[in-house]
Amino acid sequence: MKKILIVRPEERMEESMRIVESYGFKGVSAPMIKLVEKMDPEFEFFFKNLIDNVVDYVIFTSINGIRYTLTKVDDEADFKRRVNGSEIVAIGEPTRRFLEDMGMTVGLVPKDFSSSGIVAALSGRDIKGKNIEILRSSHGSEILVSELKGMGANVHEVQVYSITIPEDLTRQEEVLKSAARGEVDIFTFTSRMTVLNFLKVAESAGVKSEILEAMNNKIVSAIGNPTEEALIKNKIKVDFVPREFTFEAMIRGLKDIC
Numbered sequence: 409m410k411k412i413l414i415v416r417p418e419e420r421m422e423e424s425m426r427i428v429e430s431y432g433f434k435g436v437s438a439p440m441i442k443l444v445e446k447m448d449p450e451f452e453f454f455f456k457n458l459i460d461n462v463v464d465y466v467i468f469t470s471i472n473g474i475r476y477t478l479t480k481v482d483d484e485a486d487f488k489r490r491v492n493g494s495e496i497v498a499i500g501e502p503t504r505r506f507l508e509d510m511g512m513t514v515g516l517v518p519k520d521f522s523s524s525g526i527v528a529a530l531s532g533r534d535i536k537g538k539n540i541e542i543l544r545s546s547h548g549s550e551i552l553v554s555e556l557k558g559m560g561a562n563v564h565e566v567q568v569y570s571i572t573i574p575e576d577l578t579r580q581e582e583v584l585k586s587a588a589r590g591e592v593d594i595f596t597f598t599s600r601m602t603v604l605n606f607l608k609v610a611e612s613a614g615v616k617s618e619i620l621e622a623m624n625n626k627i628v629s630a631i632g633n634p635t636e637e638a639l640i641k642n643k644i645k646v647d648f649v650p651r652e653f654t655f656e657a658m659i660r661g662l663k664d665i666c
Contacts (some may be wrong), residue, residue, distance in 0.1 A: 409433065410593040410666060413583070415440040415602045416655070418574075427656050431663045436592055438583040440605040442574045445476050446546060448567045454541050455481075457564070458490040464538040467497040467526060467552075471506045473544045476568040478510075488512050494541075497526060500653050521653040522633055523552035527559075536560030546570045547601055549634070573605045581613040588618035594627045594662060598655060603630075603638040620644060627666070629658050 412433045414424045421437050428435040457463045468474050481487040488511050495515040498504040499522065504514045518525030539562045542552060546567040556563045574580070586592065588610075597603050610616040620643065629648040630636040636646050648665060650657040 411436050411591065412594040412596055412659070412662070413438060413587060413592045414596060415606055416598055417441050417443050419443065420655075424655055427659050431659050433594070433659070433663075436583055436586075438580045439574055440580065440602045440609065441599070442572045443472055443476075443545075444570045444572055445479060446567050446570045447480075450564065450566045451480055451568070454543070454564060454566045457539065457541065458487075458494075461490075461493060462539055463494040463541050465497055465530075465535075465540040466491055466494045467499075467540065467542045467544075468503055468507065469499045469523070469542070469544040469548060469552075471503055473568055474503070474506055474510065477543050477566075480568065497529075499523075499526065502654050520633075523549040524555075524633075526552060527555040530556065530561075531559065538562065540564070541566065543568050571601045573608065577609055577612070580609050584610050584613050584619060585615055588615040588622055590622055590625075592622070592626065594629065594666070595623055596655075596658060596662075597628075597630045597635050597639065598658075599631070600634045600638045603635060603642070607642060627662070629662055631655070631658055 410433050412428050413436045414421065414428065415438055416424050418439045421439060425435040425437065478484060492513050496507060496512055497516045498507055498514045501517065504517050507514050516529055518529035520528060537560060540556055542565045553563050553565055607616065610619040623644050627647045628639060628644060630639055630646050631650065631653050636649050639646050648661055650661045
């Protein structure tokens with residue numbers, strides 16, 4: 409049974425292990441990112457804009473962004489009603505499905521599930537003077553804001569959560585030492601930050617060069633272009649990127665090629 413390294417946050421690990429096992433793999437857990445709610449004062453400005461009915465687009469870049477947004481509102485039903493008064497843009501089908509399951513109507517899902525994809529999708533519209541609200545993590549791509557502003561839009565960003573590295577890395581370091589010995593068959597990465605933190609932990613564990621060698625002799629998979637680019641930039645070859653940017657699609661695709 410092939411071993412797959414999973415580096416998603418702890419909150420997604422149980423679900424991830426279940427998916428991996430359902431496809432006949434053995435999951436190896438080593439969370440490389442931790443999600444932390446962020447109290448951004450810009451949220452009040454965003455909510456006032458919603459109340460004043462001056463928001464044209466609301467952009468959600470992930471399910472986590474939606475979850476952390478909803479923790480900040482007192483009246484969830486009223487919030488959803490107000491958001492539905494704008495056009496909702498979602499990165500990825502899972503984000504769209506989550507929003508619609510929560511009672512919010514998505515008007516646009518870019519073909520390319522990335523910040524660049526949103527820019528491309530909106531480039532065909534006249535967004536000059538339009539008010540765009542972005543709710544996402546503190547590590548969001550600067551491309552989204554700068555490009556939309558360059559198209560004449562009024563862009564306001566709210567950072568609803570932060571991405572950090574877990575405090576206790578004992579388990580992660582042990583897993584990476586095992587992987588450096590060739591005991592992991594497949595490495596999976598779901599975001600750029602999982603790659604960067606993974607390499608930091610490998611360095612702190614004193615096995616970075618061994619890990620890089622092991623990865624280039626095993627199978628490496630990434631969700632999304634930014635994740636793939638982060639790996640390639642660090643001289644790690646990428647064997648598989650799923651067309652659908654979901655964890656299950658990645659595991660399903662890996663099953664087909666293994």
